Amino acid sequence: MLRLMHTADWQIGKLFGQFEPDQAALLADARFRAVERLAALAGEQALDLVVVAGDVFDAQGVADRTIHRLFNALAGFSGRWVVLPGNHDAALAESVWTRAARLQAIPGNVSLCLAPEPLLLEALGVAILPAPLTQRNTFNDLSEWFASAVTPPGMLRIGLAHGSVQGILADSIDSPNPIAAGRAEQAGLDYLALGDWHGTRQVDARTWYSGTPESDRFRANQSGQALLVELAAARALPVVTPLSVGRHRWRSDALVLQVNSDVDLALHRIGEFSPDDVVHLSVSGQTDLAGHRRLREAIGQAEGRVLALLADFSALRLEMTADDIDALRADGYLGEVIDELRARQQGSGAEVAREALTLLAGILDQRQRKGAREIDAGTPAVSTESSASAADATPDGAS
Structure with missing residues (x-):
């Protein structure tokens, strides 16, 4: 049994310019607090893994202090974190991720998926197939390579992507980055963890959007949650349970x-x-x-x-x-x-x-x-x- 947490769209460094400065500061701080609660919850639940499906940061130009504070917020969970760049924090040649590396801010238990290649977590029996964004917007399906990816027999195959599932959220998602409907089944994935939609939403039996862990918009879309995903064995259907995280x-x-x-x-x-x-x-x-x-x-x-x-x-x-x-x-x-x-x-x-x-x-x-x-x-x-x-x-x- 593998037990993991699926989360996304932390938007660390969001400015909330529509509010007064003191209110905006409190809202920005609430996003760090939400990450701290995610880490504490993962530790309390003794989870094996946490996957973050993009948009950890709201912008490339966040302050160095913000980068350090974010990675310090992960300390409550000593297990493996797997992090994907999204459209707000894409893996550019020079990005928030390269700056974090230079600052030596990234803990040893955090794996950054900066390239479309399998990440093999052999101790957990898991192969992560990531589709990192290398620019803010793309019109190609970066998850297409999942189907041809070769992973060791018996390993769980977990996809990690950030964008819009075609035919479901194309008109209302944050960015045009397309993901084919049915990708999980077509690529033989046990679970496909998605980000970019800020509310919790099931796409199919193996595909979910977790939503942002702390609400940031006046929209009734089941935000303020993360997902507990339990996988009993390869090709077994995942058992997915929403976890309340948001405070506001x-x-x-x-x-x-x-x-x-x-x-x-x-x-x-x-x-x-x-x-x-x-x-x-x-x-x-x-x-x-x-x-x-x-x-x-x-x-x-x-x-x-x-x-x-x-x-x-x-x-x-x-x-x-x-x-x-x-x-x-x-x-x-x-x-x-x-x-x-x-x-x-x-x-x-x-x-x-x-x-x-x-x-x-x-x-x-x-x-x-x-x-x-x-x-x-x-x-x-x-x-x-x-x-x-x-x-x-x-x-x-x-x-």
Whole structure:
């Protein structure tokens, strides 16, 4: 019985540029932590082997420190690691792999498959047939040579490739690198370990994508896992068991506001976000100034609670009531600006008008609330006449 772990798409060094710098740093660090959990899990399970089907690194130009840290993260498993270059870390003449070798960062129990030739692990009775990418994109099937590869009799044949199984993932995979459907059976493989699709997916009885061990996209594709693969003997069907590895849940929530009670429901949903969540929140519909204020405050609190949060208000319309306008004391010119911005929320410049109205209303609202606090504290309140300068906060062309 051979027991191995199949994993891929670690994407070490990913930048997460859509997030704030502090959030991006936490997300990048989470990828190292996931590798540490993989190593610990392989050690606890007393596995024979770990195969990594490409994209260990997210880019060739990662820092030397990142290279050292990645290989140090493997220390929890002293067995054999077999690593394949993918499209993000292809085996170029000068690559992250040649740099790692010069840095003497690669442990002795790590085998890099930099060429399309069998790797014989005689002590385990395993022949690894790798299809390393030597450039980011190729339109040839690099796994084609598996069928003609000669391996010692009785050895398990395990293929290792990174790309798109034709007819299954060709339109949605990360790169065009093709892999023929039915390759495992055609090449007499006992198991074919694939990378590039970031979710766990079975292709056929002997072929699987493991997915990334730590989710990195807002997509429901069974990510955050590795695969435990058990092979009883040559040509026996593998027994494959998904293993939960990822810590962070990437969730995409859409809130639609139409009536006042929808704001309460939205606040409840936001309150359910947990510290391990990475959230993309889109808000659409309409709300008054009070509802908008409550929503912003709840999201501000959630940003301090979750790992990362992206909020999109571009489809939310601010419908100010007569009471809202009275409370802002926006008479004269300011009142005219507010009326025009409210009307423009329906036109071609709706998003700019919406942002300008939200900004202006927020400034005026903050001034009024500050004045109320100063009165309560016994200090002179700021004259509301000075609020006219808030009109300057509207974007160019918005009024």
